[in-house]
Amino acid sequence: MRVLFSTYGSRGSVEPIVGLAVRLRELGAQVRVCAPPDEEFAELLARAGVESVPAGDPVRPLVTSVTPGSAAGLARRVADLMAAQFETVAAAAEGCDVLVATGPLPATAGARSVADKLGVHYVHASHQQVLLPSPHRRPPARRGQPLPDGAIDNRALWASDAEIAHSMFGAELNTQRAAFGLPPVDSVRDYAFTERPWLASDPVLDPWLTPADVAAVQTGAWLRPDERPLPAELVDFLEAGAPPVYVGFGSMPAPAGFARAAIEAVRARGRRVVVSRGWSELDLIDDRDDCFLVGEVNQQALFARVAAVVHHGSAGTTTTATRAGVPQVVVPRGADQPYWAGRVAGLAIGAAHDDAADPTVDSLSAALGTALTPAARARATAVAGTIRTDGTTVAARLLFDSVGR
Structure with a gap:
């Protein structure tokens, strides 16, 4: 089985991917990871013996220079992030069986587009449930796009969130999909998440409550034992x-x-x-x-x-x-x-x-x-004592089963 990961974010986005990549390799899979080109991520993947492909712009300058919650420069960042999926990730995905994507919506929507074009099985994975539609909580506000005033029904708010997400990212995604030979999508968020997104978090620390609007598959957190001695x-x-x-x-x-x-x-x-x-x-x-x-x-x-x-x-x-x-x-x-x-x-x-x-x-x-x-x-x-440590094993078995089917 050949697995490609596409991730974009800070250390917390890359570290879990390394854990699952190592477990998959132990089980005989071939793995490569498309990650931001920050030096520390390349070193992290190299220490784990995982092949890496730099994709997108470095994350650290972005995180340390952009005001939290600010929408300034968002359109340019979205276009660049999607382009990295349609270019770098698409090239890395040739010949793969599975593409697992994590990170911000522009990246995962682009990654699914690549998977669809190449006929590759696609999995959306999140390391927390905050962004997954659920009637049990409100969606968080998106950059520069507040939720409707006065709305209290969570499902109605999540419907608004889908519309907001598409207004923010839909035009750019569909432009790049058209150039890639793909038809347009009418909901960027729902397209990227799929009906069965994975939730790579611990069920005690981050319990997924049902009923919910998506059938999330909770694998447990993707942890990797760190054997390095302290200085x-x-x-x-x-x-x-x-x-x-x-x-x-x-x-x-x-x-x-x-x-x-x-x-x-x-x-x-x-x-x-x-x-x-x-x-x-x-x-x-x-x-x-x-x-x-x-x-x-x-x-x-x-x-x-x-x-x-x-x-x-x-x-x-x-x-x-x-x-x-x-x-x-x-x-x-x-x-x-x-x-x-x-x-x-x-x-x-x-x-x-x-x-x-x-x-x-x-x-x-x-x-x-x-x-x-x-x-x-x-x-x-x-x-x-209740935290599960088998998240990478559960996720790896699910991937092997999906390719077998």
């Missing part, structure tokens, strides 16, 4: 005192002054701090010996040795922290992050910071007061 200097720091608090914002832009507020809040709780530099280039605020700065590191190993994890609330970091059994403080800024913050608070495995307010020393200290309690630690330990 010796970090190990020395961890062993020099009580477990510290981890602070990081991953590949998201952090709020102004976040590092200072977080470090001072942790200190106010009598704890040491491990700060992750990330794409926000977080840094230490002084030279005191109670703080340690890390770059790229094995989060699975590190989270198992800290007292709490303060983070932005991506699907990947939330899942890694939950699996490690460590309490969390989620500081959401947009996209699916408020959802994950709500899940952490709802499961009583940590605290959710108000997504409408900038974090301060006092607000972060209050959230840490919840996360650092024995009750939160006990609950986090209990929930960790």
